[in-house]
Amino acid sequence: MLQRSLRMLCLLLVASLLAVTPFVQAQAQVVVDFYYPTAVDGPITQTIQEYATKFEAMHPNIKINPVYTGSYTQTRDTIRTELAAQDVIVDVAVMLATDLTSFVEEETIVPAQQFIDRMENGEAFVANFFEAFLANCRDEEGTIWSVPFQRSTPILYYNADLFRAEGVEVPRNVNELIEVAQKLHTPERAGLLMPVAGGFPIWLYQSFAAGFGQPLIEADPAKVYFNSDASLAAVEFLTKLGMPTSEGGFGVGPMGGSVWGDTPTAFTSGQAAMIYHTTGSLTNILRNATFEVGVAFLPSGLPNENGEGYAAPTGGGNLYIFAATEPEVQEAAWLWVEFLASDEVQSDWGARTGYVAATRGAWEIDPLKTLVEEKPQYLVARNQLAHAYKEFDSYRSIDVQLIINNALSSIISGNVPLSQAKATLDAAQAQIDSLLAEYR
Amino acid sequence: MTRRKWRSYLVTAVTFVLAMIWLMPLVFSVLMSLRPATEPINVGNIFFGSTLTLDNYHNAWQVAPWGRHYLNSLIFVFGTLIVQLVTITMAGYAFARLRFWGRDVLLGVLLLQLMIPTGVLLVQNFATVRTLGLFDTHWALMMPYWGSAFGVLMMRQTFRAVPFELEEAARSDGANWWQLIRHVYVPLSLPAYISFAIVSISSHWNEFLWPFIVTRSEDVRPLTAGLNKLFFTTEVGAQYGQLLAGTLIVIAPLVVLFVFFQRQFIESFASSGLK
Numbered sequence: 001m002l003q004r005s006l007r008m009l010c011l012l013l014v015a016s017l018l019a020v021t022p023f024v025q026a027q028a029q030v031v032v033d034f035y036y037p038t039a040v041d042g043p044i045t046q047t048i049q050e051y052a053t054k055f056e057a058m059h060p061n062i063k064i065n066p067v068y069t070g071s072y073t074q075t076r077d078t079i080r081t082e083l084a085a086q087d088v089i090v091d092v093a094v095m096l097a098t099d100l101t102s103f104v105e106e107e108t109i110v111p112a113q114q115f116i117d118r119m120e121n122g123e124a125f126v127a128n129f130f131e132a133f134l135a136n137c138r139d140e141e142g143t144i145w146s147v148p149f150q151r152s153t154p155i156l157y158y159n160a161d162l163f164r165a166e167g168v169e170v171p172r173n174v175n176e177l178i179e180v181a182q183k184l185h186t187p188e189r190a191g192l193l194m195p196v197a198g199g200f201p202i203w204l205y206q207s208f209a210a211g212f213g214q215p216l217i218e219a220d221p222a223k224v225y226f227n228s229d230a231s232l233a234a235v236e237f238l239t240k241l242g243m244p245t246s247e248g249g250f251g252v253g254p255m256g257g258s259v260w261g262d263t264p265t266a267f268t269s270g271q272a273a274m275i276y277h278t279t280g281s282l283t284n285i286l287r288n289a290t291f292e293v294g295v296a297f298l299p300s301g302l303p304n305e306n307g308e309g310y311a312a313p314t315g316g317g318n319l320y321i322f323a324a325t326e327p328e329v330q331e332a333a334w335l336w337v338e339f340l341a342s343d344e345v346q347s348d349w350g351a352r353t354g355y356v357a358a359t360r361g362a363w364e365i366d367p368l369k370t371l372v373e374e375k376p377q378y379l380v381a382r383n384q385l386a387h388a389y390k391e392f393d394s395y396r397s398i399d400v401q402l403i404i405n406n407a408l409s410s411i412i413s414g415n416v417p418l419s420q421a422k423a424t425l426d427a428a429q430a431q432i433d434s435l436l437a438e439y440r
Numbered sequence: 441m442t443r444r445k446w447r448s449y450l451v452t453a454v455t456f457v458l459a460m461i462w463l464m465p466l467v468f469s470v471l472m473s474l475r476p477a478t479e480p481i482n483v484g485n486i487f488f489g490s491t492l493t494l495d496n497y498h499n500a501w502q503v504a505p506w507g508r509h510y511l512n513s514l515i516f517v518f519g520t521l522i523v524q525l526v527t528i529t530m531a532g533y534a535f536a537r538l539r540f541w542g543r544d545v546l547l548g549v550l551l552l553q554l555m556i557p558t559g560v561l562l563v564q565n566f567a568t569v570r571t572l573g574l575f576d577t578h579w580a581l582m583m584p585y586w587g588s589a590f591g592v593l594m595m596r597q598t599f600r601a602v603p604f605e606l607e608e609a610a611r612s613d614g615a616n617w618w619q620l621i622r623h624v625y626v627p628l629s630l631p632a633y634i635s636f637a638i639v640s641i642s643s644h645w646n647e648f649l650w651p652f653i654v655t656r657s658e659d660v661r662p663l664t665a666g667l668n669k670l671f672f673t674t675e676v677g678a679q680y681g682q683l684l685a686g687t688l689i690v691i692a693p694l695v696v697l698f699v700f701f702q703r704q705f706i707e708s709f710a711s712s713g714l715k
Binding site for chain 2: 040042043044046067071078081269
């Protein structure tokens with residue numbers, strides 16, 4: 001009896017060993033730790049997991065370990081903790097496009113260029129991305145460091161039913177914007193809600209600085225144009241939006257602007273005729289509005305000879321591969337990056353989340369192709385990219401942004417009178433210049 | 441007589457107003473979580489919107505594996521508390537009743553620890569956890585909290601208030617040190633233990649930063665990590681209904697606990713001086 005069970009046990013052991021062997025071989029695989037933040041709603045975790053599963057089926061020797069890391073800021077903090085402890089776990093991450101300069105400077109990441117150069121169709125791969133998004137992927141010399149993934153851009157949303165009823169045309173420049181906003185403004189309904197209240201006015205402000213003739217930043221990350229004439233005109237314009245007409249303002253919205261998070265619901269519930277907001281909100285706005293929603297390019301600039309004055313920044317996150325990662329894992333991470341930046345994934349990701357698919361090819365295939373046919377509003381965001389500028393990213397980017405946001409908020413909120421706006425911008429510029437002096 | 445009557449009415453009225461103010465966030469959360477997402481608070485019926493809906497709960501439920509997060513939070517909170525109760529009893533007794541070389545200096549060092557903000561130790565603790573090979577496990581969550589300077593201090597004070605005669609009597613009956621603790625000190629200090637447990641549970645239930653830094657997988661992360669997903673819709677703007685539905689899912693057990701242990705709750709926070 002005992003002998004029999006012993007024999008049985010041996011048999012089982014051998015059998016299980018045989019059964020396990022293939023798994024042992026399969027376990028000799030590369031594991032890629034992928035950190036991603038969320039900035040839009042919806043079951044993002046499941047979507048990412050779906051992509052990982054699909055990718056692993058294509059590359060059986062690679063395992064993707066997706067790690068949700070909170071907001072963009074929390075993601076950066078988590079990665080900074082690992083860097084500080086000199087124990088870097090992350091292999092590839094989605095971080096803000098504007099984190100590029102700091103991470104390049106600290107040599108934390110490796111250039112995507114080194115992988116692209118080895119691709120057979122490297123040039124085509126790069127050319128497939130929209131140029132406006134690539135502007136935040138390159139350094140001064142033109143080396144590509146990161147790859148666009150979840151990118152966005154602000155657009156103009158307008159109540160198309162109301163426009164039709166009142167017989168107004170969609171504004172194409174700042175002058176028309178004010179004209180239309182004033183015509184549609186009533187005590188119950190703001191003519192235009194500009195979400196620049198709170199801590200982050202810099203994003204929308206950039207569209208006006210560029211629209212008035214001088215973008216806040218150009219190719220050189222050591223040079224910031226905050227006290228230019230265009231910048232002053234932009235700040236004055238933003239401030240006057242909420243100022244009553246009796247005080248020389250335009251009086252088309254609340255003083256100091258509206259709050260970012262509340263603006264879409266204010267629009268969909270009919271409390272605003274027009275709003276500036278991200279393309280990321282398009283899905284929610286289309287779903288929640290009871291009227292026809294119109295979408296147009298940001299009329300943030302002075303009219304050119306055609307009467308058009310369009311300008312917008314880009315936003316969102318790119319994919320970064322880390323320098324501390326072993327070379328073979330970097331290779332695997334690159335395959336994952338290539339997969340996430342492929343037309344198929346970009347098309348699906350764009351359709352599900354509202355981010356602007358970053359490749360041209362993504363718009364030619366389903367599900368995005370069908371979506372655009374049903375809801376042409378999605379196409380506007382893509383087409384606006386022709387008028388889009390690089391998003392602000394300088395050396396010491398976080399510190400410089402803080403200086404700019406503080407200066408902008410103090411003027412737009414009315415705490416600093418417009419007569420002192422120029423002096424405030426000059427003071428902020430001096431602070432920025434002293435921060436950036438060592439990088440020139 | 442009438443004056444006293446008036447005064448009692450006044451006290452009741454003031455208490456009522458204060459209770460209403462206190463209740464407001466909770467009521468607001470419940471109302472908002474049942475409102476359709478399409479209707480901000482200033483549209484339609486101020487309380488319920490045009491209709492009541494559970495959509496927000498449905499959506500919030502999809503965003504994270506809440507069941508798993510619940511289990512993790514329970515393991516984290518009680519795994520921490522049980523060990524804490526043992527360590528603070530031992531250390532509290534030693535500091536209260538034993539005489540040994542360097543006792544007061546040691547107590548001073550312990551007091552100093554109360555003044556170090558946890559954020560400062562983040563990187564170092566992270567490195568330690570990695571070295572120990574406990575990264576991304578429940579152990580990593582709990583371990584830094586197993587010793588509690590606050591708890592030790594609290595038990596020291598409580599044990600010192602126990603009449604020394606009781607210890608002498610027990611000793612003459614032949615009790616050894618652990619019988620002393622078990623039969624004399626612990627039973628007489630139950631209110632302090634309850635206070636400590638409540639403070640410990642509610643602070644670890646709400647803990648976010650540390651768990652987020654030392655864990656990476658959903659299988660280990662506590663409830664706050666799930667709630668975080670609802671909070672960060674920064675790009676598209678706040679989804680209040682969903683966020684508050686998620687918040688209610690997370691705080692439900694604490695609210696139930698509070699209803700039952702109201703009195704201890706308030707006393708524990710008042711006596712510990714924490715908020």
